[in-house]
Amino acid sequence: MAGVAGRVERRSGISLWRQIADQIRQAIGSGEFDEKLPPEMTLAERFGVNRHTVRGAISALVQEGVLRAEQGRGTFIERKQRxxxxxxxxxxxxxxxxxxxxxxxxxxxxxxxxxxxxxxxxxxxxxxxxxxxxxxxxxxxxxxxxxxxxxxxxxxxxxxxxxxxxxxxxxxxxxxxxxxxxxxxxxxxxxxxxxxxxxxxxxxxxxxxxxxxxxxxxxxxxxxxxxxxxxxxxxxxxxxxxx
Amino acid sequence: MAGVAGRVERRSGISLWRQIADQIRQAIGSGEFDEKLPPEMTLAERFGVNRHTVRGAISALVQEGVLRAEQGRGTFIERKQRxxxxxxxxxxxxxxxxxxxxxxxxxxxxxxxxxxxxxxxxxxxxxxxxxxxxxxxxxxxxxxxxxxxxxxxxxxxxxxxxxxxxxxxxxxxxxxxxxxxxxxxxxxxxxxxxxxxxxxxxxxxxxxxxxxxxxxxxxxxxxxxxxxxxxxxxxxxxxxxxx
DNA sequence: TATGATTGTCTATATCAATAGACAAATATG
DNA sequence: CATATTTGTCTATTGATATAGACAATCATA
Known part of the structure; x- marks a missing residue:
């Protein structure tokens, strides 16, 4: 991502939430974020999608153990490096x-x-x-x-x-x-x-x-x-x- | 594939036609088919999906240059190996x-x-x-x-x-x-x-x-x-x- | 303790993916 | 030439994705 808004492609056979999840995972891997993800609204704007779509991506990454979401506080990175x-x-x-x-x-x-x-x-x-x-x-x-x-x-x-x-x-x-x-x-x-x-x-x-x-x-x-x-x-x- | 029906997963964020395209491409790479793909109906049964879904996968692979479809004859493999x-x-x-x-x-x-x-x-x-x-x-x-x-x-x-x-x-x-x-x-x-x-x-x-x-x-x-x-x-x- | 920021949940609607069936068009074969 | 096989195209319907908006719940902080 790095300033460059991560782009997503529609009707490609890969759902938007999955594309976004992949990009966030990769960004984390290359040290993009410190310990916390930007707020859902910010990510939604950056990717040009609805907040709910970003939430789909985040919940997949929470499932994977990459992220941990805390209501009111933010979404935190659990595991960083390969x-x-x-x-x-x-x-x-x-x-x-x-x-x-x-x-x-x-x-x-x-x-x-x-x-x-x-x-x-x-x-x-x-x-x-x-x-x-x-x-x-x-x-x-x-x-x-x-x-x-x-x-x-x-x-x-x-x-x-x-x-x-x-x-x-x-x-x-x-x-x-x-x-x-x-x-x-x-x-x-x-x-x-x-x-x-x-x-x-x-x-x-x-x-x-x-x-x-x-x-x-x-x-x-x-x-x-x-x-x-x-x-x-x-x-x-x-x-x-x-x- | 190899007898084992290639399995696909629903509501995974990856559309069925894309999953099937990936599996067919891989099967071709490992020498599964000689020069011709099985008929669309056979593939559809094997994957447990509709014929149109298989057609989606095939048309993506035609686009990629992996397959070539000929009406009345069948679907042929253009490029085989890695x-x-x-x-x-x-x-x-x-x-x-x-x-x-x-x-x-x-x-x-x-x-x-x-x-x-x-x-x-x-x-x-x-x-x-x-x-x-x-x-x-x-x-x-x-x-x-x-x-x-x-x-x-x-x-x-x-x-x-x-x-x-x-x-x-x-x-x-x-x-x-x-x-x-x-x-x-x-x-x-x-x-x-x-x-x-x-x-x-x-x-x-x-x-x-x-x-x-x-x-x-x-x-x-x-x-x-x-x-x-x-x-x-x-x-x-x-x-x-x-x- | 009031306020703002943030995640969580709900409802409604629109768009895309997948299923179903029918039939046309091209080819292969007896 | 008649028939079976196979890909191509069309219409209609159902189910999954994505958008939109509203509001609740939790937390940090002034």
């Missing part, structure tokens, strides 16, 4: 957010042993019919869900890895039980899209929210693939850092 | 998409000489009051805009860089005239958000589209910062590849 999540050859989830969040944990949502699909066969260097362990996991920082991952491990080499993950909440720790003391990230593909229904629910986002998806393969020191995975980050909360 | 854009220590825009696109060019949209803002001062190691050259550029592959960048160069060291860029369409080439024969990317921050109005227009996207933003600093072999930049990629067209 977390920076590092990506590189030695990316480990559990070490990623050190210093930025006090409490970090991984939660096992579901697991299955199943035949690998074509993409996983290629990524993990398996052969048709080989089984993989699939883990559906959620990662939280300070009690707030940050990311949602689907991971595949070669079933023959890592039987029962789901139990080890469930106990420790960490892939790195679980792999140690299989004598994998070190591993590397071979490559990462990054894309962005609207969150799926399931991800919306798990990450506690509102419809229309964006996720950053990373697809990657981890290999052991002998270059043998050990994990093929897609992680979806809530784009409002996280940015990736490549160095 | 481009993979590599990111790393030696990222150069002009070399990024080699082999994936025949024709690549950078276009100078605007330029200015102005005092550096706080963020740029820090990134480029300047002091308060120093001037920078700002370049607003657009990058096209095979005639289709794929990214939009805002770049800052130290004004004292690179006077007139805008002319050199305008001529060559390449930062790497422009820098050579200043005896910068090699440079490195210090770090990259990646985030995703809804495209701004201006980016929507420049990248020829429809409202609600997502951009992947990369913020980075390039340094010369002596570790002196030479460029601070934000590039916005159309998330429908591009994915980033970190290796």
């Amino acid at each position: 977390l920076a999540y590092p990506i590189g050859a030695r990316t480990r989830f559990s070490e990623g957010l050190q210093g930025q969040a006090k409490d970090r944990r991984g939660i096992l949502l579901a697991h299955a042993i199943e035949p690998a699909d074509q993409r996983t066969i290629v990524a993990l260097g398996l052969t048709e019919g080989d089984k993989v362990v699939r883990l559906e996991t959620l990662s939280e920082a300070d009690g707030r869900p940050i990311s949602r991952a689907t991971s595949f491990f070669p079933g023959e080499r890592f039987p029962g890895i789901e139990k080890l993950y469930a106990q420790s909440g960490s892939v790195t720790t679980a792999l140690k039980s299989f004598d994998v003391v070190d591993y590397f990230r071979r490559s990462t593909l990054i894309s962005a899209r609207h969150a799926s229904d399931a991800d919306l629910a798990d990450l506690r986002l509102s419809p229309g929210a964006i996720v950053i998806a990373t697809v990657y393969t981890n290999v052991d020191p002998d270059e043998r693939p050990i994990q093929f995975s897609e992680t979806r980050f809530a784009a409002d909360l996280v940015e990736l850092s490549v160095s | 481009l993979a854009y590599p990111i790393g220590a030696r990222t150069r825009f002009s070399e990024g998409l080699q082999g994936q696109a025949k024709d690549r060019r950078g276009i100078l949209l605007a330029h200015a000489i102005e005092p550096a803002d706080q963020r740029t001062i820090v990134a480029l190691g300047l002091t308060e009051g120093d001037k920078v050259v700002r370049l607003e550029t657009l990058s096209e592959a095979d005639g289709r805009p794929i990214s939009r960048a805002t770049s800052f160069f130290p004004g004292e060291r690179f006077p007139g860089i805008e002319k050199l860029y305008a001529q060559s369409g390449s930062v790497t080439t422009a820098l050579k005239s200043f005896d910068v024969v090699d440079y490195f990317r210090r770090s990259t921050l990646i985030s995703a958000r809804h495209a701004s109005d201006a980016d929507l227009a420049d990248l020829r996207l429809s409202p609600g589209a997502i951009v992947i933003a990369t913020v980075y600093t390039n340094v010369d072999p002596d570790e002196r910062p030479i460029q601070f930049s934000e590039t916005r990629f159309a998330a429908d067209l591009v994915e980033l590849s970190v290796s």
Whole structure:
């Protein structure tokens, strides 16, 4: 926004309140406001819409936990900044957010042993019919869900890895039980899209929210693939850092 | 989609036709359909909406150049895949998409000489009051805009860089005239958000589209910062590849 | 304690999005 | 050529978004 009145587009398929919510969220992220939002009437004039439309946007952001409204006082900013999540050859989830969040944990949502699909066969260097362990996991920082991952491990080499993950909440720790003391990230593909229904629910986002998806393969020191995975980050909360 | 009926959410602030358009676009990107979309009636049943709602989604994608509808025959896929854009220590825009696109060019949209803002001062190691050259550029592959960048160069060291860029369409080439024969990317921050109005227009996207933003600093072999930049990629067209 | 500023709630109306059905126009196929 | 399939266009109706105005409730402050 920054003086420049945030513009909104009509009959674009995105309701005005949602466009305004997105712009306010972004403005907060780039440090536009100190601790308090301007009054609803001021925002309404700035966007050229009715006060009630702005209220719609604000109530969505209150739902999201970004804002807190207090009658008579104003609307206050609850959460300002995004977390920076590092990506590189030695990316480990559990070490990623050190210093930025006090409490970090991984939660096992579901697991299955199943035949690998074509993409996983290629990524993990398996052969048709080989089984993989699939883990559906959620990662939280300070009690707030940050990311949602689907991971595949070669079933023959890592039987029962789901139990080890469930106990420790960490892939790195679980792999140690299989004598994998070190591993590397071979490559990462990054894309962005609207969150799926399931991800919306798990990450506690509102419809229309964006996720950053990373697809990657981890290999052991002998270059043998050990994990093929897609992680979806809530784009409002996280940015990736490549160095 | 893939058998799983693509689900849509009502009264979410995103119209159904837009949600469906996003899902179809994504399905195409992941190779769901060969060359032709299923008939409108089939899609309508799959999404649980009226045929006219599907038609709204299709007409948006026709507008975008993703689909082409032919009366009596069906709806055909015009453009299928996303481009993979590599990111790393030696990222150069002009070399990024080699082999994936025949024709690549950078276009100078605007330029200015102005005092550096706080963020740029820090990134480029300047002091308060120093001037920078700002370049607003657009990058096209095979005639289709794929990214939009805002770049800052130290004004004292690179006077007139805008002319050199305008001529060559390449930062790497422009820098050579200043005896910068090699440079490195210090770090990259990646985030995703809804495209701004201006980016929507420049990248020829429809409202609600997502951009992947990369913020980075390039340094010369002596570790002196030479460029601070934000590039916005159309998330429908591009994915980033970190290796 | 009176006043102004601000958020919260209600009612009414207008505009846009989505559904429903019917039929025309173009194409593919037996 | 006759028929089925598929996209294109029209009308009517319902439901969700957005606007408008009025006033209540809460808080800060002079």
